[in-house]
Amino acid sequence: MKPEFEFVEFEKTPMKGYTLIEGFPGMGLVGTIAAKYLVDKIDFDYVGYIDSNMFMPIIRIHKGLPIRPARIYTNKKKKLVVLIAEQVIAKQYTDMVAKKTVEWIKSKGITEIISLSGVHTQGDSQKREIIYGIAANEKSKPLLKKYGLTEIDEGITTGITALILLELKRSKNQAISILGNVQMTADYKAAAEVLKKLNEIIGLKLDIEPLMKEAKETEKQLIQQLQKLKETTDSSEKFETRTPIIT
Numbered sequence: 001m002k003p004e005f006e007f008v009e010f011e012k013t014p015m016k017g018y019t020l021i022e023g024f025p026g027m028g029l030v031g032t033i034a035a036k037y038l039v040d041k042i043d044f045d046y047v048g049y050i051d052s053n054m055f056m057p058i059i060r061i062h063k064g065l066p067i068r069p070a071r072i073y074t075n076k077k078k079k080l081v082v083l084i085a086e087q088v089i090a091k092q093y094t095d096m097v098a099k100k101t102v103e104w105i106k107s108k109g110i111t112e113i114i115s116l117s118g119v120h121t122q123g124d125s126q127k128r129e130i131i132y133g134i135a136a137n138e139k140s141k142p143l144l145k146k147y148g149l150t151e152i153d154e155g156i157t158t159g160i161t162a163l164i165l166l167e168l169k170r171s172k173n174q175a176i177s178i179l180g181n182v183q184m185t186a187d188y189k190a191a192a193e194v195l196k197k198l199n200e201i202i203g204l205k206l207d208i209e210p211l212m213k214e215a216k217e218t219e220k221q222l223i224q225q226l227q228k229l230k231e232t233t234d235s236s237e238k239f240e241t242r243t244p245i246i247t
Contacts, residue, residue, distance in 0.1 A: 003093050007104045009048035013074055015081055016109030023084040023116050026159040028182030030118035033191035035084040037211050044073035055087050058229050098163030113175035115161045118182035118190050131197045136168040136175035143176050147201050
């Protein structure tokens with residue numbers, strides 16, 4: 001099967017000069033949790049989605065209706081675009097997805113990219129409130145100091161977010177990743193800390209406290225969804241290996 005990955009907009013939405021908030025799932029699911037909370041709590045318009053045959057056939061139901069695994073939202077007043085994905089992309093496709101995403105970013109004239117992500121650091125719990133930063137290029141490095149992010153001088157970052165930053169290294173875009181300190185599989189504390197920093201950066205005035213209060217229930221639902229995804233994958237692999245070939 002040839003992998004397909006396409007950005008679909010319901011109608012042509014102007015995004016020139018907008019800031020993109022990217023929320024692909026990664027360490028601690030920080031990007032997905034934070035981006036989902038953002039579009040739930042602030043007035044965003046649902047303007048499109050990502051169509052791909054790489055997504056698993058598991059669809060979340062919201063208010064009685066199925067929703068796409070990856071969606072695009074905009075806020076015209078604040079000139080923001082939010083890209084949120086609720087399914088992990090298989091490793092063999094991450095490079096292609098990153099390239100397609102950057103192509104779309106450039107085609108829409110989006111000028112700034114802020115990726116929401118997580119990183120795991122060793123140490124005491126006080127480090128939980130430290131927000132780290134990675135710049136995609138030299139043009140973006142001053143933003144780390146400006147926004148009070150702790151620069152990761154040496155280290156390793158992985159996943160689609162990392163490859164998006166790499167694709168933007170030679171671009172004119174300003175692009176950074178803000179990373180919360182992750183301690184668990186679905187880390188709502190890290191997501192909340194990342195959103196606090198995002199509040200400072202773009203002046204959202206977003207109330208973070210409800211995120212902490214609803215964390216346990218949302219965490220349970222998200223973990224169940226990912227468990228079903230894993231079970232479906234495992235079942236498919238077992239079926240493929242056990243099904244006899246009829247000649």
